[in-house]
Amino acid sequence: MISKIKIPVIKCLWNILLFIPFVHSISAQNRTEEEKTIRLNEVTVTSNAPDERIKSLSMGVEKLSAKEIKQLPALMGEVDVLKVIQLMPGVHTVSEGSSGYSVRGGSPDQNLILTDNSTVYNPSHLLGFFSIFNNDVLKSAELYKGDMPMKYGGRISSLLAVSTKKERPDKFGGTGGIGLISSRLALEGTAGEKTSWLAGGRRSYADLFLKLSSNKDLRKSAVYFYDFNANLIHRFSNKDVLEVNGYYGKDHFEAQPGVFYYGNGAASLSWKHVYSYKLFSSLSFNFSDYNYALESKLDDVQAIWTSGLRDYMLRMDFSHEIDDVQNMSYGFTSTLHDIRPGHVSFMGSVDYRISNFKALEHTVYWGGERKLSESFAFKCGVRVSAFQNMGKSTVYTYDESYRASDSTTYKAGKIYNTYYAVEPRSGFVYRMGAEASIKGNYVHNVQFMQLAGNSASGSPLDVWFMAGPNIKPQVADMFSAGYFKNWRNNMYESSVEFYYKDQKNVIDFAEHSSLLMNEKLEGEVRSGKGRAYGAEFMLRKNKGSLTGFVNYTLSRSERTVAEINQGKTYVSPYDRTHSLNIVANYALSKKFILSAIWVYATGNPATYPSGRFEIEGEYYPIYSGRNEYRHPDYHRLDLSMTYIPGSDSKKRLKGEWNVSFYNAYGKKNPWMIHYSQDMETGRPYAEMIYLFGIVPSLSYNFKF
Numbered sequence: 001m002i003s004k005i006k007i008p009v010i011k012c013l014w015n016i017l018l019f020i021p022f023v024h025s026i027s028a029q030n031r032t033e034e035e036k037t038i039r040l041n042e043v044t045v046t047s048n049a050p051d052e053r054i055k056s057l058s059m060g061v062e063k064l065s066a067k068e069i070k071q072l073p074a075l076m077g078e079v080d081v082l083k084v085i086q087l088m089p090g091v092h093t094v095s096e097g098s099s100g101y102s103v104r105g106g107s108p109d110q111n112l113i114l115t116d117n118s119t120v121y122n123p124s125h126l127l128g129f130f131s132i133f134n135n136d137v138l139k140s141a142e143l144y145k146g147d148m149p150m151k152y153g154g155r156i157s158s159l160l161a162v163s164t165k166k167e168r169p170d171k172f173g174g175t176g177g178i179g180l181i182s183s184r185l186a187l188e189g190t191a192g193e194k195t196s197w198l199a200g201g202r203r204s205y206a207d208l209f210l211k212l213s214s215n216k217d218l219r220k221s222a223v224y225f226y227d228f229n230a231n232l233i234h235r236f237s238n239k240d241v242l243e244v245n246g247y248y249g250k251d252h253f254e255a256q257p258g259v260f261y262y263g264n265g266a267a268s269l270s271w272k273h274v275y276s277y278k279l280f281s282s283l284s285f286n287f288s289d290y291n292y293a294l295e296s297k298l299d300d301v302q303a304i305w306t307s308g309l310r311d312y313m314l315r316m317d318f319s320h321e322i323d324d325v326q327n328m329s330y331g332f333t334s335t336l337h338d339i340r341p342g343h344v345s346f347m348g349s350v351d352y353r354i355s356n357f358k359a360l361e362h363t364v365y366w367g368g369e370r371k372l373s374e375s376f377a378f379k380c381g382v383r384v385s386a387f388q389n390m391g392k393s394t395v396y397t398y399d400e401s402y403r404a405s406d407s408t409t410y411k412a413g414k415i416y417n418t419y420y421a422v423e424p425r426s427g428f429v430y431r432m433g434a435e436a437s438i439k440g441n442y443v444h445n446v447q448f449m450q451l452a453g454n455s456a457s458g459s460p461l462d463v464w465f466m467a468g469p470n471i472k473p474q475v476a477d478m479f480s481a482g483y484f485k486n487w488r489n490n491m492y493e494s495s496v497e498f499y500y501k502d503q504k505n506v507i508d509f510a511e512h513s514s515l516l517m518n519e520k521l522e523g524e525v526r527s528g529k530g531r532a533y534g535a536e537f538m539l540r541k542n543k544g545s546l547t548g549f550v551n552y553t554l555s556r557s558e559r560t561v562a563e564i565n566q567g568k569t570y571v572s573p574y575d576r577t578h579s580l581n582i583v584a585n586y587a588l589s590k591k592f593i594l595s596a597i598w599v600y601a602t603g604n605p606a607t608y609p610s611g612r613f614e615i616e617g618e619y620y621p622i623y624s625g626r627n628e629y630r631h632p633d634y635h636r637l638d639l640s641m642t643y644i645p646g647s648d649s650k651k652r653l654k655g656e657w658n659v660s661f662y663n664a665y666g667k668k669n670p671w672m673i674h675y676s677q678d679m680e681t682g683r684p685y686a687e688m689i690y691l692f693g694i695v696p697s698l699s700y701n702f703k704f
Contacts, residue, residue: 053484053493054437057369057379057429060104060145060480060497062088066138071585073595073640073660078182078699081141082123082131085160087581089497089536089551090145092574092601096634096671096691098128102574103145104499105532105557106157107507109451109464110474112148113160116231116245118266119311121290121464125225125251126204132249132264136175136186137200137229139163146478146501147441150329150367150381151317153423156445156476156503164231164245168196179699181206186229194235201228222254239274258296265289278321286313291340292461303346305517309339309464325371329381335361337449341463342517354519359466360388360415361448367425375431383423387448388415389468394519398470402510402523417469421446435490440481447474450507452515452524463515470522472505493540503530508561528561530572548584555579565626573627577602591645597638603631609675621675631673637664655702662695 053061062085069084082099085091094100100108113120115133123131133141144152144159152159165188172189186200207222227249234242250263270284291308317331341354367381391410395417399405410416427441448467467473482497505527509515513524534555541547557575560567580600587593605627612621640660663669672689 059439062143064141073638079135081133089553092576099124099131103158110157112155115162118286119288137164139165156447175703177701197232199230225251241272243270260294262292280319282317305344307342312336328368330366332364358390362386378428380426385421387419389417435486445476475504477502491543495538497536500533506530526561526563530559532557545587553579570626571605593642595640600635603633631670634669639664653704658699666693
């Protein structure tokens with residue numbers, strides 16, 4: 001018999017942040033989708049039209065501005081675009097407080113995340129409690145749930161494209177905030193008539209509070225993050241613009257007996273050119289870097305473990321308006337992937353290194369839209385990709401039991417394996433008057449990069465690995481259809497979308513697999529097929545004192561892998577049968593704004609011990625089939641109030657106070673369930689670990 005013992009793990013956030021790292025288990029797509037007018041002298045993106053969801057050919061798209069993101073309650077006072085994305089229909093958080101998310105039953109690594117066109121491989125700060133995106137420097141965020149713009153690919157579930165501010169400011173100014181956990185500041189200005197710039201940074205300061213602790217060990221500990229964004233835009237003329245974007249962020253955790261840190265870097269250099277009022281181009285070079293390190297020192301024995309990956313991408317995109325009823329986008333990308341799986345050094349002399357893995361990924365694409373009548377329009381396109389594994393590398397051959405039986409070493413620069421992929425995409429919209437439409441689409445997506453992780457919630461120590469001779473690329477075919485309806489001059493929006501996603505070569509791992517520092521990682525991989533299907537319902541109110549939305553998702557996500565669960569179909573770790581999100585903002589006056597979020601979701605799938613057996617007085621658990629049980633259902637209420645004392649003031653410096661309560665009624669949602677047995681009686685028991693009770697926060701935000 002299994003009993004539950006509830007354990008409040010963090011009455012203080014810092015304790016768990018210090019503990020977790022040291023646990024061993026430790027173009028431009030068609031302009032109807034992005035913008036109708038491109039003004040290169042200002043490089044702006046126009047606001048979404050009120051009826052865009054009705055007339056656009058895109059489906060499964062959620063577009064958010066920085067202003068919309070700012071209005072919602074935040075965890076510990078920090079506004080977070082990824083937490084808002086998790087409130088969208090078909091999107092689920094993978095665990096309490098995490099920045100990881102699942103889209104339509106897919107895993108987090110099946111989501112392509114971009115910041116100014118540079119790939120982000122780990123979007124989290126403080127192990128997932130915050131994301132790397134600073135809302136003060138953001139312009140917008142766009143989520144595409146499978147039906148991505150034609151110029152993007154490489155993932156089979158979704159695209160999240162985050163853009164920083166690009167508008168030319170009228171004068172020098174800034175925004176910022178001071179909170180209980182972190183503070184931030186963003187500045188923008190001009191340098192002459194043709195150049196503008198933006199710079200913003202954040203820093204948390206939990207480490208400062210630890211210095212005040214009466215505990216000697218805590219005073220020597222540290223936990224903090226910082227990040228920095230910058231861009232520079234120079235307008236040579238109305239036809240040519242040069243744009244430079246950069247991001248760097250790092251997390252640092254320090255406690256006896258070691259130090260753990262990880263960080264992201266991203267940069268892009270782009271040149272945008274206008275050939276005519278119908279033809280535009282963007283040539284860009286994009287760089288991304290993710291790395292982490294764990295340093296420990298016990299009895300004067302020092303060990304350092306490092307890992308990371310880098311991408312170097314060159315891309316050329318064209319947006320071409322043929323006439324009033326048709327337009328096209330086309331271009332190419334070429335990327336060098338460089339993965340450094342792991343390097344361990346003892347005392348600076350004894351080294352153990354997993355060989356680096358490199359690959360080239362090339363893509364050419366074409367897509368077009370055509371309007372056949374006032375009521376009907378369609379789009380179609382295709383991406384053609386080549387993925388080439390490149391030496392220097394050692395490739396193992398595995399037998400039927402997944403044991404390495406042979407190996408081949410390839411010299412540096414040698415192309416030893418190539419995959420080709422053709423990815424067609426199509427869709428249509430049929431308008432039923434001015435306020436309603438029916439849409440449908442089909443997409444075929446291919447993914448060559450995937451993540452090896454021991455938990456569904458993700459970890460900074462997870463390792464990315466490539467398709468290769470032993471690992472086929474993941475493939476997904478998704479069909480979707482929907483009905484969209486607006487009322488009362490677009491005050492209300494509603495929609496219902498249905499989808500079915502068929503997956504091949506879906507990745508899972510053998511029971512008790514070893515994923516870290518394993519040069520034979522491919523021997524732990526098990527692949528099979530999967531499917532996900534569901535319905536998403538949305539109702540949104542856009543105008544008036546009360547605004548917000550309600551959405552509900554009914555879904556199913558399954559996998560079938562021959563070597564797992566005796567070959568029987570099982571639900572994936574990201575299956576959520578029911579998900580309900582209610583978001584409301586109410587303006588009491590110009591000075592007071594109230595916000596509330598209530599979320600509900602079916603509990604995460606889990607594998608529980610279903611029995612036990614005894615051998616010479618020792619008891620051993622017998623586990624159920626893969627993901628046969630579930631954690632308790634998840635629900636939570638967040639509340640916030642914003643006070644704007646100088647809402648009518650003409651002073652340049654304006655400020656506002658925000659007080660918020662995360663998990664306002666103190667629901668103890670399970671973060672982890674641990675199984676053990678009483679040492680004296682041998683009786684099994686379960687411990688439920690939860691992260692948060694009620695979390696209040698106070699922050700002051702300002703603008704000048």
